[in-house]
Amino acid sequence: MADLKLGLAQGYWGRGPHANFVEMAQEAEKLGYDSVWSAESWGNDAFTPLCWIGAQTEKIKLGTAVVQLSARPPTxxxxxxxxLDLLSNGRFILGLGVSGPQVVEGWYGQPFPKPLARTREYIDIVRQVFAREAPVTNAGPHYPLPYPGDDGMGLGKPLKPIVHPLRNKIPIFMGAEGPKNIALSTEIADGWLPLFYNPYDESVYEQSLVNAPDDFQINQMVIVNITDDIDAGLHGVKAFLSLYVGGMGAKNTNFHKDLFCRMGYEAEAEKIQQLFMENKRDEAAAVIPDELADALSLVGPKDRIKDRLQAWRESKVTTLLVATTDKQQLRDVAELVL
Incomplete structure (x- = not known):
C-alpha cells in the first residue's frame, strides 16, 4: 500500500480570490504537500491563480481541478x-473536465452532447502538442485540424508548437463522474479527479476502474474540519453536498444527483432536488444522511480523524486534496498524514 499523499484544493472563487490563497499554498509546500489545485466554473479561470502561486513557490505541483473543455480549444x-509547465520548471498537472450542459450551452454557447467522444479527441490533440513530434492534425468531427469547413478560406495549415516543451508528457487527469467517463480516464489519462468518493464503499466505481493501470492516480477532494462539534462540522459538509445534488444541474440532467443514486441514495437525492428547487436549502442539506456526509469528509477531533484516515489509506485514492482555508487545519492534517 503506497503512502497517501496530500494536496491543497483551492477550488474556484466566489466574488473574488480567497484572501490567503498564496499563503496557503506556500504553507502547504513547507509542510510537504505534494500539490495545489485550482478550479474554474463561470468566474475565474483555473490557470491564472496557479501562475500567481507558481511564481511564489518552488516545488509544490500545480494542478487544475478542473479546466473545462468548452472554455478553450484543445490547442x-x-x-x-x-x-505554465515551463515557467514552473515542470510542476504542472493538467486536469480536464466536460462540465455540464447548463454551463457548456449557457456560458460557452456550445453544444454539450457526445462528451466522451469530445474528451477523447481533445486529449489526443493536447498530447500531440506536448509530444511535438509532428504538426498537429485531427480528423475527428469535434475539433478538426486543419479547419475543413466551406465557410473558411481553406488555408489552414498543420502546425507544430514553436515552444519546445520542458516535458513531452505533462500529466493529464480527468474530472469524471459517469461510469463510462471514469473508465475512459483509465484508458487515456494519467489520473482521475472524482467529485465524491466513499472510501468505506468503493463498489460504485469498481467496474469503471477494472482496467486502471498500476500507476493510475486518484486525487480526491475532501472537506476537512477539525472540531469537537461533529454535528456542526457535518452541517457544512451537507450544505456542500446538497448544493451539487440539488442545484448543480437541470431537473432531469444532473450528473451529481445521478452519482448519489448509484451510491444507493436515490430517495434522498430526489428529496434534496425537490427542496432545493423550492429554495429550501437548509431543509435540503438536512436530508443528507450523517453517515454519508461523514464518509465523504474528515470531521471531528484529531484522534477521530486519525482513525478515519485509515479507510482512505486502504482505498484506491492516492492523494487527498484538502479543502480548507485555515493554516492550522493544513498543519494538523499534515501531522496526521505525513
Whole structure:
C-alpha cells in the first residue's frame, strides 16, 4: 500500500480570490504537500491563480481541478499547459473536465452532447502538442485540424508548437463522474479527479476502474474540519453536498444527483432536488444522511480523524486534496498524514 499523499484544493472563487490563497499554498509546500489545485466554473479561470502561486513557490505541483473543455480549444489549452509547465520548471498537472450542459450551452454557447467522444479527441490533440513530434492534425468531427469547413478560406495549415516543451508528457487527469467517463480516464489519462468518493464503499466505481493501470492516480477532494462539534462540522459538509445534488444541474440532467443514486441514495437525492428547487436549502442539506456526509469528509477531533484516515489509506485514492482555508487545519492534517 503506497503512502497517501496530500494536496491543497483551492477550488474556484466566489466574488473574488480567497484572501490567503498564496499563503496557503506556500504553507502547504513547507509542510510537504505534494500539490495545489485550482478550479474554474463561470468566474475565474483555473490557470491564472496557479501562475500567481507558481511564481511564489518552488516545488509544490500545480494542478487544475478542473479546466473545462468548452472554455478553450484543445490547442489553446495545450499552450496554457506548456507555458505554465515551463515557467514552473515542470510542476504542472493538467486536469480536464466536460462540465455540464447548463454551463457548456449557457456560458460557452456550445453544444454539450457526445462528451466522451469530445474528451477523447481533445486529449489526443493536447498530447500531440506536448509530444511535438509532428504538426498537429485531427480528423475527428469535434475539433478538426486543419479547419475543413466551406465557410473558411481553406488555408489552414498543420502546425507544430514553436515552444519546445520542458516535458513531452505533462500529466493529464480527468474530472469524471459517469461510469463510462471514469473508465475512459483509465484508458487515456494519467489520473482521475472524482467529485465524491466513499472510501468505506468503493463498489460504485469498481467496474469503471477494472482496467486502471498500476500507476493510475486518484486525487480526491475532501472537506476537512477539525472540531469537537461533529454535528456542526457535518452541517457544512451537507450544505456542500446538497448544493451539487440539488442545484448543480437541470431537473432531469444532473450528473451529481445521478452519482448519489448509484451510491444507493436515490430517495434522498430526489428529496434534496425537490427542496432545493423550492429554495429550501437548509431543509435540503438536512436530508443528507450523517453517515454519508461523514464518509465523504474528515470531521471531528484529531484522534477521530486519525482513525478515519485509515479507510482512505486502504482505498484506491492516492492523494487527498484538502479543502480548507485555515493554516492550522493544513498543519494538523499534515501531522496526521505525513
Amino acid at each position: 489553446a489549452c495545450a499552450m496554457h499547459a506548456l507555458s
